[in-house]
Amino acid sequence: MKFYNRGKELKNLEEIENSSKISSKMTVIVGRRRIGKTKLIQEAYKEKIYLFVSKKNEVLLCEEFISIIQYALDVKIFGQITKFKDLFEYLMNLATTKPFTLVIDEFQEFLQINDSIYSDMQNIWDKYKDNSKMNLVLSGSIYSLMKKIFEDKKEPLFGRANNKIHLKPFTVKTIKEILQENYPEFTNDDLLSFYILTGGVAKYVEILVDNSAFTLDKQLNLIFDEYSLFLEEGKNLLIEEFGKEYTTYFSILSLIASSKTARVEIESILGKNVGGYLDRLENEYTIIKKVKPIFAKEGSRTLRYEIIDNFFNFWFRFIYKYKSAIEIENYEYVKDIVNRDYTTYSGRFLEKYFIEKIKLSNQYSDIGTYWERRNENEIDIVGVNDDSKTMLIAEVKRRAQKIDINKLQEKATKLVSKHKNYEVQYLGYSLEDM
Structure with missing residues (x-):
């Protein structure tokens, strides 16, 4: 699958890389696994040192890293380096005369290998960063650990990162574009199941596209299989x-x-x-x-x-x-349950889809759902623009015929009474509007 819709992040990374040629910059990239962090890095930096922190002894890790560095930078590293801090200091020193990008992926794994690496890196970074030209990119998938490493005031690397990119799933707009490009004959039912099952996570999107799994039946056959990643x-x-x-x-x-x-x-x-x-x-x-x-x-x-x-x-x-x-391996049993419950289950995500779509329009200062005590008078979508004094009140149904605007107005009576100066628009959204 081709690379989709990370233009904002690519531009940001390019600007950071350019500024690192004056003095070193540290960028942290976080996001759940499968979201596309590594692909983003590969797309952003054609020339780089890429180090993946796997769970192995520090000596073996340094041996692997030295081989990669020598090849990437066309340098010879003499002597035996068995500590990552010594290797990092070598690179920071080298960056005083030679600008380059260093990517360390799954950075949080150093916690399991040698947690003193972070304090060592902090000291070395503080010593060299102003006079060196390294574009240091640190990526990690375990969000809780990455957050602790860089945002906990007690941690040595707190406050050291110049930039942070939190990579999010593809938007509903991009999901629709991907489906249009790869399966032009899609129905909105196909779009909904594609959204429900991938949530815009790049790897899941890629797997479905590569396997031409564009309908719910094909998607479930792919998911419920003995060789399935899912x-x-x-x-x-x-x-x-x-x-x-x-x-x-x-x-x-x-x-x-x-x-x-x-x-x-x-x-x-x-x-x-x-x-x-x-x-x-x-x-x-x-x-x-x-x-x-x-x-x-x-x-x-x-x-x-x-x-x-x-x-x-x-x-x-x-x-x-x-x-x-x-x-x-009774996959048919589970698929039957999914199909049995799918109409009700998918309805929740149809509401979520439209909330995300409306957010992308930038028309409202706040968007959410509404209900009163004991879950009475539940309204699927409420959008409000406090500046223009306008309000959207909307109901979401799979089929347009089931939308009842009169009933929606009744449910909204108390809500509207508290916003007397607002111009209220009542709308219904269905599969047809995706």
């Missing part, structure tokens, strides 16, 4: 994040994916206090977020939890939940 994906990506308590985290995420979105519901099912787990899932791991009714007060307890990543939501809802059937 079956172990959630486990492989998140166990390292969560550590030994992963079973509790997985149970919470499975419940949220199955629409048990209130803390009291989760605690009643699991029989334990989950406040700390929810807090870490939200603030440390950034896997879930709180969703409150738009205009809710800061301390409002009227809230739900939502898994941010579309694929993780699908994985916990249909793969983790039915792992017993998957273990015995």
Whole structure:
């Protein structure tokens, strides 16, 4: 699959590279695994030293890195270097006379190899950065660890990065463009399933495109297969994040994916206090977020939890939940469940799709959903522009025929009464509007 839609990031990286020719610059690139960080780096820098931090002994890692550096820079490194700090100092010193880009991928893995590397790098960076010309790019996939390394005031590399790029999934606009280019005859049902299953994560998009899996049936056949990457994906990506308590985290995420979105519901099912787990899932791991009714007060307890990543939501809802059937390779059983529940399940993501699409229009200062106590008068989308005093109130249904604007106006009575000076537009969105 060709490289898509990272123009803003590429321009940013090019500007940083140019400024590093005056004095060294440190850039941190973060984002979940499979999001396309390495491809972005490859696209941005045709000439670079690329070092991947694998889980091996520091001596062996240095031996591997020396070979790469000698080839990339056409230099000879004499003597035996067995500590990364010595290799990094060699490179920083070399950069005083020779500008170059150094990429260190999976940078957080140094924690497992030798955690003193970060303080050593800090000292060396501070010593050389003003008089050297290195474009240092540090990339990592375990967001919680990368955040700790660079944003925790107690950590040696706190405040050292000049730039940070948090790589996000493709927008709904880009997802649609990819589908148009690779499968021009797509239907909006195809677009919705493509969005639900990939969430715009570059690797998943690439796998579906490369396998011509553009319809729900083909996508499910690809996912539920003994050789599928997807079956172990959630486990492989998140166990390292969560550590030994992963079973509790997985149970919470499975419940949220199955629409048990209130803390009291989760605690009643699991029989334990989950406040700390929810807090870490939200603030440390950034896997879930709180969703409150738009205009809710800061301390409002009227809230739900939502898994941010579309694929993780699908994985916990249909793969983790039915792992017993998957273990015995009864894939037809699970596919039947997906197909049975798909209309209801996809409806939630159709709402999410339109919220993301409306955000891209930049018409509103705030966009969200709305509901009142006991989940009454729920409204799918509310957008407000406080400057122009305009408000959008919208209902989302798969089929346009099911949209009832009169009923929508009734549900919005209390909401509109609090915004008497606003011009209100009532709209319905369906698959036809994607």
